Amino acid sequence: MQARSSLLPLLRSPLLGELLAWLFLHPEQSSSVTELARQFGVSQSTISREVSHLAAAGLVTEERRGNMRLVQADVGNPLARPLTELLTLTYGPAAVLADLIPSVPGVDEAYIYGSWAARYTGVAGPPPRDVDVLVVGEADDDDLAEAARKAERQLGREVNVHRVSAAAWRSPGGDPFLTAVRERPSYRIAQPGERP
Incomplete structure (x- = not known):
């Protein structure tokens, strides 16, 4: 159960x-x-x-x-x-971002991390005030910003998108931020070509 x-x-x-x-x-x-x-x-x-x-x-x-x-x-x-x-x-971030993020060209993978992901995985705490998204790939920053603005309008809260290259994401160690994201709770957003 x-x-x-x-x-x-x-x-x-x-x-x-x-x-x-x-x-x-x-x-x-x-x-x-x-x-x-x-x-x-x-x-x-x-x-x-x-x-x-x-x-x-x-x-x-x-x-x-x-x-x-x-x-x-x-x-x-x-x-x-x-x-x-x-x-x-x-639960809106999962449904809304699954529509918007994978449709942006150049997105290889995407994850929700931070307070929303922590609450989703059962970590106690106050309701999340914003949504943090890590995008892996070479997507255009302006396209990602537009997707974030659309999500913000639907969700009624700030959506922060951080993009990294596939090489940086797969590189062990290196960036303390990426190491922290990998080690903490996250929610995988449907990938391009998958049905959200």
């Missing part, structure tokens, strides 16, 4: 927070149970069980197309707006 969510302690698990954030921050999009299981790295039965609980509570709608089960946030539910606000402030 997963540990209780540290980002939103009302939730029984980080997976539930990620799933809800993905659905409610992409309300126009239907996702299959298979896609969601792959995206979150869990079994289809785990996602199916979570979706069944959410559907029974009226938070999501389901549609069957053959043997495919599609799920979507039920934005008509009276809880949708306040729930979306809570999810934006807590």
Whole structure:
């Protein structure tokens, strides 16, 4: 059993927070149970069980197309707006940055680190005030700054992007900042070509 969510302690698990954030921050999009299981790295039965609980509570709608089960946030539910606000402030960085960062040309890898990643991995502390992102690759700084501005508008908080070359990231030792990022909790953002 997963540990209780540290980002939103009302939730029984980080997976539930990620799933809800993905659905409610992409309300126009239907996702299959298979896609969601792959995206979150869990079994289809785990996602199916979570979706069944959410559907029974009226938070999501389901549609069957053959043997495919599609799920979507039920934005008509009276809880949708306040729930979306809570999810934006807590699990929003994972969902929003997974859309924006991998689409920037030249991004090889990207990670959220710092206070948000610490809370995500269960380290106790106050709610994060900003989001720190490490981008590995040769992406243009202006493109990354634009992605950060878009994320800030959606998340309502500062997004700090730090870019390093692939060689610097893979170099052992060397830079104390990169060593610290490698050793502390981080959250891997979907990479280019992966479905966030």
